[in-house]
Amino acid sequence: MLLDTLTEHYGFVFEAPLLKEIAQYGQLKKVAAGMQLMDIGAPITQMPLLLSGAIKILREDEKGDELLLYFIERGDTCAMSFSCCMGGAKSEIRAVAETDSEMIMVPVSQMEKWMFTYKSWQQFILDSYQARMKELLQTVDTLAFLRMDDRLLKHLQDKAKVTGDDHIHATHQEIAYDLHTSRVVISRLLKKLENEGKISLHRNDITVIDL
DNA sequence: ACATTAAGTGATT
DNA sequence: AATCACTTAATGT
Numbered sequence: 001m002l003l004d005t006l007t008e009h010y011g012f013v014f015e016a017p018l019l020k021e022i023a024q025y026g027q028l029k030k031v032a033a034g035m036q037l038m039d040i041g042a043p044i045t046q047m048p049l050l051l052s053g054a055i056k057i058l059r060e061d062e063k064g065d066e067l068l069l070y071f072i073e074r075g076d077t078c079a080m081s082f083s084c085c086m087g088g089a090k091s092e093i094r095a096v097a098e099t100d101s102e103m104i105m106v107p108v109s110q111m112e113k114w115m116f117t118y119k120s121w122q123q124f125i126l127d128s129y130q131a132r133m134k135e136l137l138q139t140v141d142t143l144a145f146l147r148m149d150d151r152l153l154k155h156l157q158d159k160a161k162v163t164g165d166d167h168i169h170a171t172h173q174e175i176a177y178d179l180h181t182s183r184v185v186i187s188r189l190l191k192k193l194e195n196e197g198k199i200s201l202h203r204n205d206i207t208v209i210d211l
Numbered sequence: 212a213c214a215t216t217a218a219g220t221g222a223t224t
Numbered sequence: 225a226a227t228c229a230c231t232t233a234a235t236g237t
Contacts, residue, residue, distance in 0.1 A: 182226060203234055
């Protein structure tokens with residue numbers, strides 16, 4: 001039952017009547033890892049409430065190169081899309097499932113209504129917005145100061161965190177793609193991190209030791 | 212055994 | 225930090 005799963009994950013955040021409403025208007029959605037959930041330019045009609053798994057949020061430049069902004073985890077929602085959908089705007093970002101994930105999709109119209117009727121909802125959106133903004137500023141910081149080694153280590157740690165596994169299953173090329181750099185650079189920095197004893201390298205598998 | 216793909220390295224910009 | 229050119233290692237057929 002949808003309400004049960006909902007209570008399990010969000011029971012501490014929302015009061016009973018709101019949980020009931022979410023169960024009524026939302027629909028459960030399960031996605032496999034690697035699946036694209038939202039693309040740049042697509043209109044936003046629904047917003048996800050994440051139950052399990054993780055979603056990565058990407059920005060894209062003119063040439064189609066991607067840059068990872070941040071991850072969304074259980075108990076999060078994409079607050080960025082909230083500001084967009086208030087004005088009926090289109091998505092500025094792309095969302096891809098990092099792991100197999102479950103979420104509840106809620107129509108935007110309902111979410112707007114709840115802003116006025118439920119204090120806990122208002123708080124949830126505000127908190128979520130603040131958390132995303134903080135993460136975003138962090139990535140901006142590392143970008144601005146061109147510290148690719150810090151960026152890489154943080155990315156590995158984030159990835160291990162959202163996956164819940166210290167073994168990262170990814171090629172150097174894929175990581176380079178996320179951080180918008182070349183594979184050679186990633187290989188070199190990974191090698192450096194390995195020498196520093198922070199990670200261990202194997203083909204298609206990086207083990208994060210220093211968490 | 213051979214082809215393909217992933218990873219490591221030196222040199223250059 | 226990015227790119228090139230090349231080597232070495234792991235994996236699939």
